[in-house]
Amino acid sequence: MTIQTLDISPVGRVEGDLDVRVDIENGVVVNAWTHAELFRGFEVILRDKDPQAGLVVTPRACGICGASHLSCAAWALDTAWGTTVPRNAILARNLGQIVETIQSIPRHHYGLFMIDYTHRNYSKLPSYEEAVKRYSPFTGTSYEAGVTISGRPVEIYALLGGQWPHSSYMVPGGVMCAPTLTDVTRAWAILEHFRRNWLESLWLGCSMERYERIRSFDDFLAWLDESPAHANSDLGMFWRMSREIGLDKYGKGHGKFVSWGYLPHEDRYNKPTIETRQASVIMKSGVYDGATDSHKVMDQAFTREDTLHAWYDEGGETHPFDRVTKPVQKNPVDVDNKYSWSTAVRHLQNGRLEAGPLARQLIAGGSHGESWQHTDPLVLDMYRKMGGASTMLRHFARMHELCKLYREAERILREFRLGDEWYVKPTERDGRGWGATEAARGALCHWIEVKGGKIKNYQIIAPTTWNVGPRSTDGERGPIEQSLVGTPIKDSSDPVEVGHVCRSYDSCLVCTVHAHDASTGEELARFRTA
Amino acid sequence: MANLLWLQGGACSGNTMSFLNAEEPSACDLVTDFGINVLWHPSLGLELGAGVKTILEKCISGEIKLDIFVFEGSVVNAPDGTGEWNRFCGKPMKDWVKKLSDVAQFVVAIGDCATWGGIPAMAPNPSDSRGLQFLKRAKGGALGAEFKSKSGLPVINIPGCPAHPDWVTQILVAVATGRAGDLEVDEFHRPKTFFTSFTQTGCTRNMHFAYKVSTTAFGQRKGCLFYDLGCRGPMTHSPCNRVLWNRVSSKTRAGMPCLGCTEPEFPFYDLAPGTVFKTQTMMGVPKDLPKGVDKVGYVKLTAAAKGAAPAWAEEDIFVV
Numbered sequence: 001m002t003i004q005t006l007d008i009s010p011v012g013r014v015e016g017d018l019d020v021r022v023d024i025e026n027g028v029v030v031n032a033w034t035h036a037e038l039f040r041g042f043e044v045i046l047r048d049k050d051p052q053a054g055l056v057v058t059p060r061a062c063g064i065c066g067a068s069h070l071s072c073a074a075w076a077l078d079t080a081w082g083t084t085v086p087r088n089a090i091l092a093r094n095l096g097q098i099v100e101t102i103q104s105i106p107r108h109h110y111g112l113f114m115i116d117y118t119h120r121n122y123s124k125l126p127s128y129e130e131a132v133k134r135y136s137p138f139t140g141t142s143y144e145a146g147v148t149i150s151g152r153p154v155e156i157y158a159l160l161g162g163q164w165p166h167s168s169y170m171v172p173g174g175v176m177c178a179p180t181l182t183d184v185t186r187a188w189a190i191l192e193h194f195r196r197n198w199l200e201s202l203w204l205g206c207s208m209e210r211y212e213r214i215r216s217f218d219d220f221l222a223w224l225d226e227s228p229a230h231a232n233s234d235l236g237m238f239w240r241m242s243r244e245i246g247l248d249k250y251g252k253g254h255g256k257f258v259s260w261g262y263l264p265h266e267d268r269y270n271k272p273t274i275e276t277r278q279a280s281v282i283m284k285s286g287v288y289d290g291a292t293d294s295h296k297v298m299d300q301a302f303t304r305e306d307t308l309h310a311w312y313d314e315g316g317e318t319h320p321f322d323r324v325t326k327p328v329q330k331n332p333v334d335v336d337n338k339y340s341w342s343t344a345v346r347h348l349q350n351g352r353l354e355a356g357p358l359a360r361q362l363i364a365g366g367s368h369g370e371s372w373q374h375t376d377p378l379v380l381d382m383y384r385k386m387g388g389a390s391t392m393l394r395h396f397a398r399m400h401e402l403c404k405l406y407r408e409a410e411r412i413l414r415e416f417r418l419g420d421e422w423y424v425k426p427t428e429r430d431g432r433g434w435g436a437t438e439a440a441r442g443a444l445c446h447w448i449e450v451k452g453g454k455i456k457n458y459q460i461i462a463p464t465t466w467n468v469g470p471r472s473t474d475g476e477r478g479p480i481e482q483s484l485v486g487t488p489i490k491d492s493s494d495p496v497e498v499g500h501v502c503r504s505y506d507s508c509l510v511c512t513v514h515a516h517d518a519s520t521g522e523e524l525a526r527f528r529t530a
Numbered sequence: 531m532a533n534l535l536w537l538q539g540g541a542c543s544g545n546t547m548s549f550l551n552a553e554e555p556s557a558c559d560l561v562t563d564f565g566i567n568v569l570w571h572p573s574l575g576l577e578l579g580a581g582v583k584t585i586l587e588k589c590i591s592g593e594i595k596l597d598i599f600v601f602e603g604s605v606v607n608a609p610d611g612t613g614e615w616n617r618f619c620g621k622p623m624k625d626w627v628k629k630l631s632d633v634a635q636f637v638v639a640i641g642d643c644a645t646w647g648g649i650p651a652m653a654p655n656p657s658d659s660r661g662l663q664f665l666k667r668a669k670g671g672a673l674g675a676e677f678k679s680k681s682g683l684p685v686i687n688i689p690g691c692p693a694h695p696d697w698v699t700q701i702l703v704a705v706a707t708g709r710a711g712d713l714e715v716d717e718f719h720r721p722k723t724f725f726t727s728f729t730q731t732g733c734t735r736n737m738h739f740a741y742k743v744s745t746t747a748f749g750q751r752k753g754c755l756f757y758d759l760g761c762r763g764p765m766t767h768s769p770c771n772r773v774l775w776n777r778v779s780s781k782t783r784a785g786m787p788c789l790g791c792t793e794p795e796f797p798f799y800d801l802a803p804g805t806v807f808k809t810q811t812m813m814g815v816p817k818d819l820p821k822g823v824d825k826v827g828y829v830k831l832t833a834a835a836k837g838a839a840p841a842w843a844e845e846d847i848f849v850v
Contacts, residue, residue, distance in 0.1 A: 038606070039615045040540050041656030045649070053801035056789065060649045060691060063544020089749075107550065111574060137576050138561040138568070148558060151551040155776040162781030163770075164551070165544045166691055169786050171807070176748040176785040180850050186778065327656070329609045341615075418850040423749030454803040493580075 003030075004492050020480070021335060022498060024489050029498070032477065032484035034468045035333055036341035039311070043325040046458035051077060051428060051450045054458060055168045058446065061460065066165040067100035067157060068439035069460075072446040075264075077172035078272040080433025080450050083426040087266040089174030091412045092422065094263045095187075096160055096170070097437060098405045098412075099153040103164075104440035105402055106198065108506050109234075110135065110146035113395060116503065117241055119496045127241040134237065142202060142234050149198045156187045156409075174423030184413055191409060199402065205233030208403050217381045235399060242392040246488075251391030251501040253483040254352055254476075257359035258298055258466065260436035260443045261285030261373075263408065266415060274300065274434045282408070283438065284373040286363035287350055290388055295366030298347075300434050300445065303461065306344040309337070309470035317346065317473065320447040320459035321432060344472040345465050354479040355442030355466040356505060357398040358389060376404070391483075394504040398440075428453065439463055441506040464507045480505055531565040532597040532706040535589060535630065538572050539616055539623045540650045540659050541603025544692040545641040546573050551776060552695035560699060564706050569594065583619045590629045598705055599634035599679075601627060604643040604650045604659030605672035615657055627662070627672060636705050637662065637679045638686045640698055645687040645718075646794040647671075653800045663687070663719065667794040681710060687719040691791040696773050697724050718794060720767070728821065729788045730763035732771030733780070734848070739764070741839035742832045748785065751846040755787040756816075760809045762790035762798070764820035 004024040023031040042061050046053055054073040059066035071093055078085055114135040122128050134142040154164035160177050161167030169176045195208065204211050206229060214220050224231050224239065231240065242248060261281040264272075269280035278285045278297055285298040306317040311331045314324065333339050347353050358379070365380025379397050386393060430452065436445035442463025449457040469478040477485075480502060489495045538546070550557055557574075560566040568574065569585050588594040605624050606616035613622030631637045639662045642648030646666050650659040663671040663685040671685075678684055688697050701721060704710055714722045730736065738744075738754035745753030755761035763771075763782050770780045770788070782788055787807060790796050798818075799805035810817040819828050 037617045038540065039608075039657060040604075040606075040650045040659070042649075044654065044656040045652050048803075049801045050803045050806040052806040056797055056801060056806065057649055057652075060542050060544065063542040063547045063692060066542075066544065111550075115576060137574060138558050144558045144562075147550060148556050151553070151776070154551065155778050158776035158779045158784070160784060162779050162784035162786050163775035165547050167781060167784075167786060168789075169781075169784060171748055174749055178749050178751045178785060178848070180751070180848055327615075331609075331614055421749060423747060425747050 019333065020484065020498070020502065022484050022487075024492060027489055029484050029487040029489065032481040033335045033339060034342070034470060034478055034481050035339040036468065039327055039331075039341045041325070041327065042460065043458055044327075046455050049455050051080075051448075051453070051455060052171070053455060054446065054448065055171060058460065059166050059168065062462065063165045064104065065100065065439035065441065065444065066167075067096045068437050068444050069446070070168060070170050071097050071437040072435035072444055072460075074170035074172060075272060075277075075435030075437075076433040076446045076448045077435070078426075078433070079274050079277075079435065080431040080448055081172050081426045081429055082431070083173045083272065084424045085270050085272060086174055086421045086424055087270065088416055088420050088422045090264050090266040090269060091415055092160055092175045092177065092179070093170050094266075095409060095412045096157050097262065098409045099156045100164065101440040102153040102194070102402065102405055102409070103150050104506075105398060106146040106203075107150040108440070109399065110140070110143045112506070113503050114143070114238070116496055116499055117245070121490055121494075121496055122241075122245060125241065125244045127237065127244055130237065131241055134234070145198060145202060146234075149194060152190055152194050155190050159183045159187055171423070173426040174421070176423070178422045179416065179418070181418060184416060184418070187413055191406065191413075195406065199406065203234050203402070205229035205231075205236060208406065211403055215377055217378070217385045220378065220382070238395070238399065242395075245500075247392035247500060248386060248390045250487045250497070251394065251483045251504055252389050252486060253354050253479050255290035255388055256350055256353050257288040257290075257362050258347065258353035258355055258443055259283075259285055259360045259363045259438060260298060260445055261363075262436070262438040274432075277434075277436065279370050282374050283360065284363065284366075284369035286366055286368055287347060287353065288359065288362045288366060289350065290362075290383065293384070295363060295368040297368055300436065300447075302348040304346045304348055305461070306346055306472040308344070308473045310340050310343045311338050312343065320461060321449065321457070323459050324457070325459075340468075340470040342465050342469045344469040344478060345461055346472050351474070352469075352472060352476050352479055352482070353466060354389075355463040356394065357401055357440070357442070358394045359442060360438055361397040361400060374404075391500050391504040398506065442466065467505050468507055480507070531567055533567050533569050533595055534598040534600060534702070535569040535585070535596055536571040536600040536602065537618070537623070537626065537630070539601065539603035539627065540606045540643055540657055541641075543573065543602075545602045545698070546571070548692035549640075549695050549698055552699045553777065554696070555699055555703065557699075560702060564703055566598075566702060566706050569596075586619065586626060586630065590633055592633065596630065596634045598636045598638060598702065599630050600638045600640055601644045601662060602640045604647050604657070605662065606650075606657045606659055607672075608656065608658035611658070624672060631662070631673055631677065631679065631685075634679050635681045636683060636686065636710065637673075638688060638701065639663070640688050641693050642689050642691045642791060642796055645689040646796075648691060649797065652797060661687075664794060683710070683713070684715070684719050686713065686715065686721065689718075689720060689725075689792045690768065691789075691796065694770070694773060694775060697721075697769075716767075720792070724769050724773075725767040725792060727767070727769055727772065728764060729766040729768045729770045729782065729792075730820075731769070733763055733782045734771075735782060738843060738847075740835060741843045742835040743839055743843040745785070750785075751848040752844070755782060755785070756809065758809055759787045760805075760807050761787035762793075762818065763788040765818055766790040766793055768792040
């Protein structure tokens, strides 16, 4: 048996560029290691700065989920300062979060994910010719339409915050803006344009109302069969060709998932505290364990960061409130020792958890949480009937969120009370705060400690940290490491399958695969996954 | 046709995301209408790693003509000047940057990190980051003060956090269509066509500035953000209120103070306690005055303005 080693380099943006090494035996990945390759030190930069510095700095940790970072930074200060947040402000923050995600879905789908379906490995598949026509970079019919229209939703963000990316319009006590009727009507027009010119026409091949009737796996299959317009939509095409490729067969992972939940309800979180958040959000938080098919609510107190295999000199594992970020000086890659700038994030009871849209949708299927919170059984039903997670289901979950977020954006535009307040000036004080949300690509949160009128400690755990972290002290692989195990590699000099798995996590990271021949150590190939 | 290579160092990808919002021309138009051949881009390139490294090496050897080298993100030098904290294709990114800049016809730095170091270079600058040809206001940066690309121009700096997509695409089109000769840059290598006027130029709050009527707290529909909320619009060079963001607005129009992100000092005062979203004053006079205005002039001007302010200026003007 020839064993080969593939190295993926880099996969990180928030925690840095990431390299992944995989061992291949008989054409299948049998082991994997992920290592982040960029350190910028945002937590170090924020020490001793103005308490509000996070509002300026953290959206710039990640230009892809800046609204999500800003949400976390603002809510963290709200809980630390004990502010009052008016309902209009909660709605305006949620709208910013939503339109950023609606932007991200087509951009990721066409720009990062579907390009791989035009790979020459698939030239014999029935859908290949159509895939090339639609998804070729820059010139594909759907690529051009999808990438171009992805700029529209964030125009709504600019109506609220002046620009996307990198506004800081969410502040403790509310928002900076006070939108007028024109802003609301313009936002409606932008949403309608997005729906008519892409969401319904290209993406679904049917009305949103028809798609929204799908509640089970059987419903979905019936929808596909109902009309050629459905089967040939970009969603239908994704489903068909993913099965032709076999993306429903690998990329499984740990089968354990986490979501912080998000979108605080406008009338339930006006006095934000760490303790009351999870019962105040529309999209509920949770941990889903596929092995026992059980759900429970997530609590930030269970979060641990383990640095044994990360390039930090901190020892043991800590809760983020107690963490002091200390980078090592020399950072050679040593998979037996330290090999990443990303920490290994653990749940104290459940270990390593996968974050992202699949996690959110599996948790949305649970009966835990508050009775008024959003539930949706579809993806959990698919998970149970399709044999658990896969590269395909992970990406499908992302696509499925679009209509739901669109509807919530519409609801917000109806709920704004233009004559009411948008901001209640808070009193600055010392304290600890926690702000969380769900970025397009998963669970994101910030912990802040303000002492003596300045930041004593600021810690961020990004979705990418959950997903691409290295092994933890107990030896458990990180979620992407685990997902790579079992991946078939057709051509080790061009291992596009590793790219499918990494890209299904939408880690917003640049990623290169180095393929090594294990016997000679010769490098065979490298490539980018996001 | 012009070959373009785009790499990212200590970056958040925000300039790429901003670039994808471009409308006239769009990112796809650059390829289909203006013949820009994207050799590789971290979020958009098709080629896989070995292919990427080959492209970089062919650019360096001259086998592929590198017309435009775009760099986003800071150049990371830590630890100890090695750059090992940001590796790409197996070696420090800073080494790739140096070699590629030496062979490129034009080198374009996009965003504050690539121009002056940006947020990563903020004190204590843990990654030892700098821009391509500046660190904050000091000339030098990663390539040195004397660097000129093959075209004879220094690094073209398109600052902003992020840069506006139209600032980027128009410069790329100018270069690709042979109008680079019309590009004039200022002392910080910013294209004068965009960075001579001020952020305040075209701001919808200019009347309130003129009458010294302040937005005293967030969430108000009147007033100017300069007097209390720390807006840097009058002393920042950018066309944010001439070329609107995402087609529709600007930060100051929406109610967010300008942070001065097209200037080398951003983020100002290193975000020290008490400096965020608050106008810094001394004896009641702002420490940072509108460009070219002195303290005596400012006091006279605002006294007169206050005296002349009409009653409507204190009421909501951006009404529901």
